[in-house]
Amino acid sequence: MSFEKLNLIEPLLRALNTEGYTTPTPIQEQSIPILLERRDLLACAQTGTGKTAAFTLPILQLLHQDELFVKGPAGIKALILTPTRELAIQIGESIAAYGKYLRIRHTVIFGGVPQRSQTDALRAGVDILVATPGRLLDLMDQRFVKLQTLKVLVLDEADRMLDMGFIHDVKKVIAKVPTQRQTLFFSATMPPEIAKLADTILTNPQRVEVTPVSSTANTIQQSVFFVEKRDKKKLLLHLLKDQSIATALVFARTKHGADRVAKDLNQAGVRAEAIHGNKSQGARQRALSNFKSQHTRVLVATDIAARGIDVEDLSTVINYELPNVPETYVHRIGRTGRAGASGVSYSFCDEEEKEYLSDIHKLIKKTIPVVEDHPYPLLHAGMPKTHAAPAQRQGNSGNQQRRQGPGGGNRSRRPGGQGQQARSGNGRDGGRQGRSTDLPDLNQPAGDTPTQRPDNKGNAGRSEHGRHAGGRPDNRNQGGRSDNKNNGGRSGNGNTSNGRRSGNGHASGRPGNASPSQPGHSTHTGRSGQVKNADQPAKANQSDWSSLSDSQSDLDWGGGLHLSYE
Template identity: 55%
Template sequence: MNSFDELGLSAELLRAVSEQGYSQPTPIQAQAIPVILDGRDVMGAAQTGTGKTAGFTLPLLQRLSSLPSVRGPRPVRALVLTPTRELAAQVGDSVADYGKYLPLSSAVIFGGVNINPQTAALRRGVDILVATPGRLLDHANQRNVDLSKLDILVLDEADRMLDMGFIHDIRRVLKLLPAKRQNLLFSATFSDEIKALADGLLDQPVLVEVARRNTASEAVAQTIHPVDKNQKRQLLSYLIGANNWKQVLVFTRTKHGANRLAQQLEKDGLTAAAIHGNKSQGARTRALADFKSGKVRVLVATDIAARGLDIDQLPHVVNFELPNVPEDYVHRIGRTGRAGNVGEAVSLVCVDENKLLRDIEKLIKRELPKVVIAGFEPDPNAVPEPKEKPQARPPRRRLGEKPKTQGGERPSGEQNRRRRRRSKPKNPATQAA
């Protein structure tokens, strides 16, 4: 398909699309938009960077604008559930940008920010609500939102929502919705759990698929740099400086590691910022804005914080540490090489991570090229560090059970009475006598 004009979108939507600088739909947009406009349920297999957000936002806006209006206070007609705050904000921006010439209102709600402005917006009434599951349930419990007249439900990045433990929240949300509605589910991967969720949610869905399961983007050049663990930070700074990388997204496994690395890179003279779950939403939004504008050169992120980040033409992604879950490697490198652009993914791998690397190569069904950087050659005699054995946990006390004494026995009634007598304050009048 050569043009958005052929998809059956309204003049108002085509005008907004043109103003965003787009003229040709991506493959998933070309497949999904006509099916959604037809009112069918959709099961979409798409990784980030494929244009899936516009793929469901555009037909959603058109369908709502053509439905008869509801009398009285305006109820939510479309709900988009996302796993993270960042993704919710980006979907909300997409709804606002594409729906600017339509008489529809929208709101975005997520945790980590003041709930009162969200409550005010919901009570005024919105047509399209973009939300994270936890904060949506908070509002539902406070009776701030009416979901009984919903027409369209979208689960975006459903695989990540399940990974983050939102399955129970999703089921609670589904109980608040009318039985008759259109359902759209998008996921980068399809585990058995996702398939089970889809089976219970979707009614004769149309499968829209633009990427094979767990396939790393072919538009991304992937390279492994073997290096000792204690040389990783120096090698990262060297690569950024020697190659004059202007915009680099770096992944670490932990929040503490992200903070520490960002501080070390600052000492190396590189502007850097960290985003992770412990950062306030304001700090995360500022860091992302500074990175997009070029004010910050290196953005260090954990997997959860970076999920759904929408950064146009991001040229470089670095795995400072390989992820524990191989599928997360695919998600990480999917931040670059998007929308037809060529990207580069570099992984700094120490001897401790060789098994993780083998698992990734098994998943993507290819061996990644390994390039040793002069001056950062790994020690050929290095061996993986032994994993620490987890410390034995003390036995759990049953509810209402009294603590044991150091000898291992529970304190007897007589011991307790002696203890209370010893701790009882003496009568000052008796002491004076």
């Protein structure tokens, strides 16, 4: 079946053709006709099935037709709720790509960044709003978001919202939207609480269920390299010394990461180009043409931008960063070894990505062989493994072949993300630490945090060792006020050794029992009876972060960064 047979309007067909899609995926083929009839939908679909396009295409068409034939009040017509910021961004990119020939306005809002640019976009007016629950409720409370004109409500990855603690926030939002609406409910699984919620908010829904891909071709020779994150560039250059690799498709998680890898390769004398959502269509087509003609040896791509790529005789796929969604791995390496031809897949895995690799092994039901004899081994492979946070499955990896329908993109999760309520193997990422001006790596987006109102000491996450956890913990070696031994005196998050609360608020220690200095920890010389705590956590500049609510304390995207799609 083609998209033309799904009764999509010409502007959408033109956009799909521009993106390189001709055939819908099963979820798209089943869902689009139902949604165009304005029926409620309950879809059991995992990441990798193309579900993002399954709801964005009909929403765009319905809103376009309403704009032409049903004049109504201005305001938000469609709300798409998603558990994580990167999934929200990916959906926004899909709307921008599919709706490029329509006059439909949209924006994306999520926590962890100042809200000014988001509220400016809302004031200008939007038809489609993509949002994470925490930031949405904040802006609703501030009266920046009004949903009286809402016609379509989408809950994407509802089971993930339950896992991440957003279900009560979702219920608060649902209570404030019109009862006369079309509701689309997507979930990979149906635990009892999710099934109960679906029964509550859906009216005579049509049910659709699809199964994602879960196997790799036997013609693909797969291998994995355990490597330090900082050494991945060197390892990539080492592999590319093999001149038998005529061309290689390299996958990165983010646009920034793709640009960085391409830049590093060019500086090392390897001709490379990057393609991602921030590149113009013309630039992407030129890069793909150069790659197909082998004028460019390496094409570095994000999963979203690579969805329309179809390169014959591609021999090598390199996962510079492992995807956090295992189905995405299957789609990535499926670019090689087609039609019975042989292919090679190399995957780089650092310490934080080991859990992603484990998920991939479970999906494909086999263990990928490890290459141990290489010049940049993972130095800390024998250290206790950090327990990564649950996968924030924030986007559809989609079907990646050119003749398949559009899907979503890869999503990033950050193990034990700062500011999240995450379970961390060593506890150092546990809980919120109040507002901080120390920005984490922009290349590691994480999920929005549930709407809570913690005090400034922070809420301790589930930590096995308790180190760095905020609040008033009970474990050993934790900061805050504690009666246990080995706890620091009034240290916000210190790791003092034999410290006691003294009259002047300083921690005293026995000679020779100094704790190693850690960033943001109390330092003790062990030389004197009373030594001031050094490197105490500085108070955040409240003027810089006054716009951040408590539910936005996860700063993985950094202050001042805003992605708006208009």
